[in-house]
Amino acid sequence: MIDSRNSGEASVPPTTPSIQTFRFGLFELDVRGGELRKRGLRVPLQGLPIQLLTILLENSGQVVTREDLRTRLWPADTFVDFDHSLHNAIARLREALGEDATNPRFIETLPRRGYRFLVPLSSSATSQTTPQQAVPPGRRRLFASAVLALTVLAALLIGINSPAFRIRLFGNPSSSRIHSLAVLPLKNLSNDPEQDYFADGITEAVITDLGKVGALRVISRTSVMRYKDTKKPLPEIAGELQVDVLVEGTVARSGNHVRITANLVQASPERHLWAESYERDLRDVITLQNDVANAIAREIQVNLTPQERSRLATSRTVNPEAYQLYLKGRYFWNRRTQEGLKKAIDYFNQAIAVDPNYALAYSGVADCYPPLAYLGYVPPNEALSRAKASAAKALEIDESLAEAHATLGAEKMFQKWDWVGSEKEFKRSIELNPGYATAHSWYAQDLLAMSRFREGLEESKRAQQLDPFSLIINAGLAHRLYWARQYDQAIEQSQKTIELDPNFALAHWDLGLEYEQTGAPGQAIAEMTKAVSLSESNSLMMAGLGHAYAVSGNRAAALKIARELERRSHMEYVDPYAIALVYAGLAEKDQAFDYLEKAHEQRSPLFSFLNVEQMLDPIRSDPRFQQLVHRVGLAP
Numbered sequence: 001m002i003d004s005r006n007s008g009e010a011s012v013p014p015t016t017p018s019i020q021t022f023r024f025g026l027f028e029l030d031v032r033g034g035e036l037r038k039r040g041l042r043v044p045l046q047g048l049p050i051q052l053l054t055i056l057l058e059n060s061g062q063v064v065t066r067e068d069l070r071t072r073l074w075p076a077d078t079f080v081d082f083d084h085s086l087h088n089a090i091a092r093l094r095e096a097l098g099e100d101a102t103n104p105r106f107i108e109t110l111p112r113r114g115y116r117f118l119v120p121l122s123s124s125a126t127s128q129t130t131p132q133q134a135v136p137p138g139r140r141r142l143f144a145s146a147v148l149a150l151t152v153l154a155a156l157l158i159g160i161n162s163p164a165f166r167i168r169l170f171g172n173p174s175s176s177r178i179h180s181l182a183v184l185p186l187k188n189l190s191n192d193p194e195q196d197y198f199a200d201g202i203t204e205a206v207i208t209d210l211g212k213v214g215a216l217r218v219i220s221r222t223s224v225m226r227y228k229d230t231k232k233p234l235p236e237i238a239g240e241l242q243v244d245v246l247v248e249g250t251v252a253r254s255g256n257h258v259r260i261t262a263n264l265v266q267a268s269p270e271r272h273l274w275a276e277s278y279e280r281d282l283r284d285v286i287t288l289q290n291d292v293a294n295a296i297a298r299e300i301q302v303n304l305t306p307q308e309r310s311r312l313a314t315s316r317t318v319n320p321e322a323y324q325l326y327l328k329g330r331y332f333w334n335r336r337t338q339e340g341l342k343k344a345i346d347y348f349n350q351a352i353a354v355d356p357n358y359a360l361a362y363s364g365v366a367d368c369y370p371p372l373a374y375l376g377y378v379p380p381n382e383a384l385s386r387a388k389a390s391a392a393k394a395l396e397i398d399e400s401l402a403e404a405h406a407t408l409g410a411e412k413m414f415q416k417w418d419w420v421g422s423e424k425e426f427k428r429s430i431e432l433n434p435g436y437a438t439a440h441s442w443y444a445q446d447l448l449a450m451s452r453f454r455e456g457l458e459e460s461k462r463a464q465q466l467d468p469f470s471l472i473i474n475a476g477l478a479h480r481l482y483w484a485r486q487y488d489q490a491i492e493q494s495q496k497t498i499e500l501d502p503n504f505a506l507a508h509w510d511l512g513l514e515y516e517q518t519g520a521p522g523q524a525i526a527e528m529t530k531a532v533s534l535s536e537s538n539s540l541m542m543a544g545l546g547h548a549y550a551v552s553g554n555r556a557a558a559l560k561i562a563r564e565l566e567r568r569s570h571m572e573y574v575d576p577y578a579i580a581l582v583y584a585g586l587a588e589k590d591q592a593f594d595y596l597e598k599a600h601e602q603r604s605p606l607f608s609f610l611n612v613e614q615m616l617d618p619i620r621s622d623p624r625f626q627q628l629v630h631r632v633g634l635a636p
Helices: 048-058 066-073 082-097 137-160 163-170 193-211 221-227 234-241 282-299 306-312 320-333 338-354 359-374 380-397 402-416 419-432 437-449 453-466 471-483 487-500 505-517 521-534 539-551 555-569 576-585 589-601 605-609 614-619 623-631
Strands: 021-024 027-030 035-038 041-043 063-065 107-110 114-117 122-124 180-183 245-254 257-266 271-281
Touching: 021 048, 027 048, 035 048, 048 066, 048 082, 048 114, 063 066, 066 082, 066 114, 082 107, 180 193, 180 221, 180 234, 193 221, 193 245, 193 257, 193 282, 193 320, 221 234, 234 245, 257 282, 271 282, 282 306, 282 320, 320 338, 320 359, 338 359, 359 380, 359 402, 359 605, 380 402, 402 419, 402 437, 402 605, 419 437, 437 453, 437 471, 437 605, 453 471, 471 487, 471 505, 487 505, 505 521, 505 539, 505 614, 521 539, 539 555, 539 576, 555 576, 576 589, 576 605, 576 614, 589 605, 589 614, 589 623, 614 623
Parallel strands: 180 245
Antiparallel strands: 021 027, 021 122, 027 035, 035 041, 063 114, 107 114, 245 257, 257 271
């Protein structure tokens, strides 16, 4: 409640604003008269909402915090239900401007922080001058000189506010400061939870576009999605992601009309740098995404190469129905589960049926098959052949798709053992999109398979820097440290991955492998048992457990797992390489080589890592092993 000493509306201490009139859109605010007009006609609004609007306009494009408003609008001796009064004032102001809080055109609400005026202004000041005839000639000349000096000063100040002038005069402070960026999940304002996939998809697309800028480290989608609907302060988020600036904003979709608002915020000290809104038809959504990415790159004054400018300038229309199906496919692909990948393939194929020339949909199909093959869910010959066909079709339509080049690299590595070709494709993918963490991660595997440990670990660490909270990329780094026989670092990395998600099976499997190599069989078996349980008895996880039993001396338990995998292989696909690992642990060489031959015939993706897999150490000295290494084009 407001104290009875107050008239009912809190007021700002009397000041004389330097700008008398603000113009925005169809509206005009006369500050001195306290009057809002639309197309010249007075809008019935007065008191606190007018004062609130004045403050927002004076700070257009910047966040006005709730504490600032409390200080400006309610003097210290005023007793008021602050939240209720501010909420009512904002609601009355929105009503006068004809906007909905869920789809703001003028005033953006930043929950728990404050408000920001979004629309660019044009302003004019009404000056009060003394009649010229009342001023003596000498004073008139002095007055004219003063006016001229003030005009020059005003022009100088306006010029200093221009980014180009500031760079010329003071140099470019931003470019030496802003090297990293994260796009936080854009908020869905469509009042339909089913449209979350759409907002997530737009977020990912903007990240992908910004990732093409080599001078920026742009955090990948997987890591920023943990902040969806978060209440953490922005500086804390920036600290966790180790970035200089954050992009936050909203997506609103109505039919085939899309509106994006984007705000650029410096992390430390927290400072609003830029805000803009964009509207397009859904068919022009690619242009819309490019516009947002271009504007951000321009505002942080990052240097773009001619090739990066060309990639960010890409403009094409897209079939709205196909685009929505593609976004649903990406939504399920990002889950990286067997069920999610298969659903993703279905949505991508639906998008292709709607638009047979939609390159991104073909690329999406291609992206799904390598993980399905690697984890033994689909026969590799079938999976990788489909991956190759889809990636080739995507590149036939659009050669610049980094994702498709990375998938071709994986196919050449896993199926062809074409080490020159795979490296070429991974490098091309990274050239097209330096921020594509998956390309760096897959390239790391390629390098480790060729025993190029230092380069491989560098690439794997680069992938983690781009996607610091991705489970698969963190687990990948641990496994590559294991292959490089850096077991202490590998154990530490696996434990960090488990901290991110205690139920991530692959991290427990990695930790079990690492404990086994450091002479801790009991801990190895415990971690492998967790991995088998969490993965619902994935054949690769079971093979790891069987190998751990074998090297610990429990032959009966190891043989039981080997025979269970053999039995299962008659009913569903089981990678022969997995069975070979158990027999290698048992030092049953003939059975191990029989299954390795089958793995070679079936082009098991894991066969690429013969040279670096420690579980095969018990049979490595056998001449048959060296022959297999030569057959995949690697030196022993």
